[in-house]
Amino acid sequence: MTFRLRAARADDLEPLYEMAKLTGGGFTNLPPDRNALSGKLGRASAAFANETDEICDEQFVLILENAQTGAIRGTCQLMTQVGQQWPFYSYRLNTLTQYSQELDRTVRAEMLSLVTDLEGSSEVGGLFLHPNERAGGLGLLLARSRYLFIAMHRARFADRVLAELRGIIDERGGSPFWDGVAGRFFGMNFQEADYFNAINGNQFIADLMPKHPVYVAMLDDDARSVIGVPHPTGRAAMRMLENEGFHYDGYVDIFDGGPTMVARTDEVVSVKNSEQRTISGIETTEGERAIIATGKLATFRACYGARKLNEDGTISIDAQAADILDVKGGDTVWSVAR
Structure with a gap:
């Protein structure tokens, strides 16, 4: 690829x-x-x-x-x-539980609250x-x-x-x-x-949107069904x-x-499973399929490739990936298993 x-x-x-x-x-x-x-x-x-x-x-x-x-x-x-730059608004779906002793009834109402959590x-x-x-x-x-x-x-x-x-x-x-x-x-x-x-x-949301919670039960069926x-x-x-x-x-x-x-x-x-290693070989045709990346900021580039994680802490990658990424032996790459 x-x-x-x-x-x-x-x-x-x-x-x-x-x-x-x-x-x-x-x-x-x-x-x-x-x-x-x-x-x-x-x-x-x-x-x-x-x-x-x-x-x-x-x-x-x-x-x-x-x-x-x-x-x-x-x-x-x-x-x-x-x-x-401006508030990041979301609706948070939560539940309000109320109990009436006279009726011996518990009512749970779902609400949408405007938040910036x-x-x-x-x-x-x-x-x-x-x-x-x-x-x-x-x-x-x-x-x-x-x-x-x-x-x-x-x-x-x-x-x-x-x-x-x-x-x-x-x-x-x-x-x-x-x-x-x-x-x-x-x-x-x-x-x-x-x-x-x-x-x-979306500042206009803050300017015009009511700040009170919206009771889900008061919405029509079409709106409720897509939340x-x-x-x-x-x-x-x-x-x-x-x-x-x-x-x-x-x-x-x-x-x-x-x-x-x-x-x-x-x-x-x-993020957790990514590894940074130095290339020791560009010849692997068989190996674990991976996403391989190199560069920093504006020079960042990534592609699919085959990798072999060597016991000495280096990595070998296939020639096509090396060509796409424009890397050679001694360069550093990051990778994660596909």
């Missing part, structure tokens, strides 16, 4: 825009707007250029490209510390793979390479990491959750609100997150009700 993940550049704008037009809405981190995407690439460029090892509000954008043709076929993002976490998101490439494990390469990037730049990321999954979007491009909850207060449909959020941020449910195209992503150690803890997206998955950064499987 000749695909590699690398740091995004300014000249990736047009292919990134073309992919954004294919998302179908509800994809806040990849809006089909050239100015917004150019801003993201500008922030990413500044983050890649910053070599200080400290956490601040930064955004990294990675690009999946065909190493032979240069065609760009996917992207993903990493946010180092959410909730710094996840503020300060790192976030992995913006993952999109071109529809023509959704086979052969490229989605897994996109997803898990992010965790190698975190492991290789650990000081730049928080101790907790989250991932927001897109919620249910109907055939009209609307959101049953938005229509049943926030849409009642804003006088705009989901697509308008989602686009505004992608371009301008914490991922979009059908995101179910595989949810399984991958669960395999990495993420879990759903009752937090849902304020726009479409999709689940927010959370994990302790150092317990994410691909």
Whole structure:
């Protein structure tokens, strides 16, 4: 497989825009707007250029490209510390239990409360793979390479990491959750609100949204049924997150009700099991399949390859991976078993 993940550049704008037009809405981190995407690439460029090892509000954008043709076929993002530029809002689903002695009855009411509990976490998101490439494990390469990037730049990321999954979007491009909850207060449909959020941020939620909890029982059936449910195209992503150690803890997206998955950064499987070793041989044709990465910040790149972990603490990798990553004997790589 000749695909590699690398740091995004300014000249990736047009292919990134073309992919954004294919998302179908509800994809806040990849809006089909050239100015917004150019801003993201500008922030990413500044983050890649910053070599200080400290956490601040930064955004990294990675690009999946065909190493032979240069065609760009996917992207993903990493946010180092959410909730710094504007509040990071979520709904938290919790239960209020009440008891009436006169009736001898206990009532449990589910409520959605507007919270900023996840503020300060790192976030992995913006993952999109071109529809023509959704086979052969490229989605897994996109997803898990992010965790190698975190492991290789650990000081730049928080101790907790989250991932927001897109919620249910109907055939009209609307959101049953938005229509049943926030849409009642804003006088705009989901697509308008989602686009505004992608371009301008969600401060308007803080300005206009009632701060009182919303009783789930008062919502219509369509809105209730999608709380914490991922979009059908995101179910595989949810399984991958669960395999990495993420879990759903009752937090849902304020726009479409999709689940927010959370994990302790150092317990994410691909972070915890990653290894840094020096290459001692480039000739292995048989060995353990792995994701292999090298470089730092703007020179980061990752791909699939075969590895052999040697008893002397070095690593041998296959020639194709070495060519894609442009590494040789004596260079350092990070890897994690596929």
